[in-house]
Amino acid sequence: MTPTQKETTVFETRFGRIIALKEEGIIRAKNIRYAHSERFQKPVAIEASLASVIISPEKTPVCPQALSPLVEKMIGATPVESFEPDESTQYLSITRPETVAENEKLPVIVWIHGGSHEIGCGDLATANPAEWVKEQHIIVVSVSYRLGLFGFLGGDEKRPANLGLLDIIEALKWIKTNIADFSGDENNITLLGQSSGGDAIAHLMISEGVENLFQRVIIQSAPLGLRHKRQKMSAEFLKKTEALKDETDVLKMVEDYKIVVPSVIKYGLKAAMPFGTQYGYFPLCKEDESVEMWKKNAQKFDVLIGLNNDETAFYLKTSEALNKYFGKGLGLKLMDKTVEKTTALIYGNPAKQFAQNLAEAGGNVYLFRIHSKLKDNHIGASHCIDLPLIFGNESAWKSSELLKDIPWSRIHENGKKLRALWAEFARTGKIADTSEKPEILELQKI
Template identity: 80%
Template sequence: MKSQPNRTHVFETRFGKIIALKQNGIIKAKSIRYAHSERFQLPVPVESSISDIIPPDKTPVCPQTLSPLVEKMIGVTAVETFEADESTQYLSVIRPENTVENEKLPVVAWIHGGSHEIGCGDMDTADPAEWVKEQHIIVVNVSYRLGIFGFLGGDENRRPNLGLFDIIEALKWIQTHIAYFGGDPENITLLGQSSGGDAIAHLMISEGTDGLFHRVIMHSAPLGLRHKRHKMSAEFLKKTEILKDETDVLKMVEEYRKWVPSVLKYGLKAAMPFGTQYGFPPLCREEDAETKWKENAAKYDVLIGLNNDETAFYLKTSESLGSFFRKGIGLKIMNKTVRKTTEFIYGHPAKLFADNYAKAGGNVYLFRIHSLLKENYLGAPHCIDLPLIFGNEPAWKPSGLLKDIPWAYIHENGKKLRALWAEFARTGKISDTAERPEILELRKM
């Protein structure tokens, strides 16, 4: 099927006239700046404009280094289409072209993953057009500061949790302006994967978020890595102090890698050196976090879960390990290691979160995505949920992640999953009669 030519659509909003593109039944208002910031300082919301707001030629992205693993497993990044910008407060609004007058569509705000270090809200592999058309919803893709710019700090000169503050500003923008796009400001769901799920869990207990969202969907949140990070972060902060005034942002992200915390010293949490930091705004102390989640159980509907073989994404793709652990007793050891690390980082913390939330009176569902394909060596690893949620076969075609998985299998299960997640976004519930994909284990807690 040939793509339709691009056409423009103008959204008349209090923020300004926003120029969007129409294509294949979708309207996309791309790369709207919602805030700006000075280095290591809080975001400042952007004021309304008298000029037309048009998307930049290139997609803004927080300065970062390319991950060879991500390039191999998810796809090669077309770097020429992105522009590094350390003040990365942008969002894109994607909605169906055909809507009824005064219709209020449920809104899903996508908070991308990438270990709080890499990624962007606007990636082809997370283009929600397919989901938006199928389920008649609005998706807002949010970009925010990452790595040394957004998730490392400890004083007034280098503030921590700036990525969280950015997302809060994005949610304020959505709450104020989404009605102009046909969205319902009283029905906003946060959807996050990996570190995006971690960010969402902490937004639930952050200051200044009341009324900004109503439901959350957390995929593969590494909540097992959230504990006792203070010493590690303080050491990392001190060692990178010499970079704080560096003018070359790309040099900054190359140089900080010299001082990434050691896994030998700090354990598995050092595999995600950047992160949310307790005891600094907008977060409470670490020892108060679970109490805060319980206190907020009545505020948010929760859908939380993981993929059954999360750490296979890292362990089974390692070339150095592959020759020893690909078959026989080596494979048995590998599979056991994948199970144990998956449960430690993702599985047990998700169940504990869901159990505690339910006991506090919260509405919560727990899910797990499996692979039922016998020839699929990786099983259901980290990120396998992304093509299920977003579809977009052309973007995922070169992915090493799907090497042993037919696209028809992804599409069949993904369409059912997208319907369930859209039902949750609309109502906060998933009916017992709704059709489940065969790969999904789901239960109300």
């Protein structure tokens, strides 16, 4: 359905006349192109044009990708008919309350989606911020950027590294320049990222060219334990996908690179995420300089970082092959121990160390952990359980196996409190001791 068939409003902005949709108490300007790129080239910002009229495309643009059966099982089926592959995937969507007082400036939260730097996009129903926007009177900007071969694998002149990171920086520049025209506070911008989105945000904190683009970060379930010593793996992966760089069929391109992935398994656990941010290439420093760079920048950003208590549980406990041998008795105890150890290795210990490093350097840092607290929840608080808590939207999660043992009333009750805390942090950079906290949340100021 096109915007002209729904109730619309027009934002007169310095970027152009932007047509947005009114939907049940919120206004949404969807899929605004903030930059453009040729394949394996740096993004080029779209120039403002007061005379232009910007209408969102009928289908949501998405970076070419292969569907993940595991993610489909965890979160639910993707309605592929509503998406359009576009390898120049520099789009953002703005969701704000319908009613805003004159001259009011709302805190801005920028959503950077996860998906192993390989799948996903900014505009998925499972990350629809409408409920949060209405409850907390905030603005949420959802960003799409290049992924996989197009955005997070490089290392030579023909295929530069970190293009997806550069896309996000262009989006932040656009937001800084234009969000005031949507009643957003351009000097109160918080980045929110989950999984690889959180990894991207952590690295944006030490990127060149981000001065004054954001003030706070919320990093959820970032796999920071996989960030170390990836150079050899990335170089080999780059070399083995060389033959794909000029492929005209983008869907064939993303199917064919999977043939190469098993060859990098020898690099261990990090091979579970073969795409990623790459040290030593613009806009990032060398890996051995990264910790000092985070410490150097510690006082520039308020930080809220954490994880779910049983991050790897869904991957391990819903595997039919593993359950055959480890589904009960001593096997289940071994499985639980494996979940505990891998969660600590990939997510928990790195998040704690990250928080401590920043706090020791004078940073304002909070560390959190989300628990299940349900005795009959076999999976516990697994990877992605934070998404329905933050975004709500019950209908989008109906087919999710992740939530099959959890009543939605429990998600909503805890989620509403969590959304209030995260919004409090986005407004002030602090979470008061007196603020109501959900029972599933463990939170400490470092």
